[in-house]
Amino acid sequence: MTEARPSHPELTEAARAFRASLPGPFPEHIAIIMDGNGRWAEARGWMRVRGHKEGTGSVREITTAAAELGVKSLTLYAFSRENWKRPDFEVTTLMRLLRLYLRRERRTLMDNGIRLSAIGRLEDLPGFAQRALEDTRRLTENNGGMVLRLALSYGGRTEIADAARGLGRDIAAGKVNPDDVNEETLRSYLYDPETPDPDLVIRTAGEMRLSNFLLWQASYAELFVTDVCWPEFKRSELHQAIRAFADRKRKFGGLPASSPGTDTVSDSGVAGLRALPSPHAS
């Protein structure tokens, strides 16, 4: 096992050139709904689980490519709470693939200074997957580069319900005054309140929905949907999504900064609100 723990890996020449070529801002946090593994395999007459196996290769390539470009956080929807309803064989295969990935990719994570974390009802995972997750999390915890967050046994509504329960307990215990509860209070009870909201949510395999992914955090994310299935989503597809993001005008419910009159509303306080929703507001 390598000992290298780069804190802020240098951008390669190619990464710098790519970023410089973008027409607008770069997404600091990218979240991906990795869909279409089953369809990709079935279209080739293979078992669905073969699609998941091939999808693991895309996880490796996209994680490395994102880290090389200087993405700060990458969140991958690896297993939803709804996925438990799939046949036992498919669920077991996915859990084994997760363990295999976590063991085999430790060197890649270390070499790229990536810190692994996870969100979701992690206690639902089989013991062997929880142990592999915890071992890799501990091994990478001092890395200072990109954070790779795996959403596992994750559901956006469950996350909000879990947050409400935690908040309710603290209100009942007298630690929080209900009159003081605002958006930031509730956010602080989410699974990973420190990570800023995703700027860009990518979905592969063409469906135009969020499927219970980061419902709170994705409120102002830009969506990019591609027909490409996850096993074929590689570096060039990631670049295409980032380029599309850089071309968008983000308004967060206000007006683009360049619009006429946007600097004449300071007496209403609206200008102050405009900066509020995201630390990455452009």
Ligand code: FPP
């Ligand atoms: C959706 O495809 C994908 C999943 C349910 C799981 C994603 C898992 C991996 C990419 C591999 C393991 C993960 C890691 C992090 C190593 P689908 O089966 O719903 O596709 P379909 O809509 O075509 O049926």
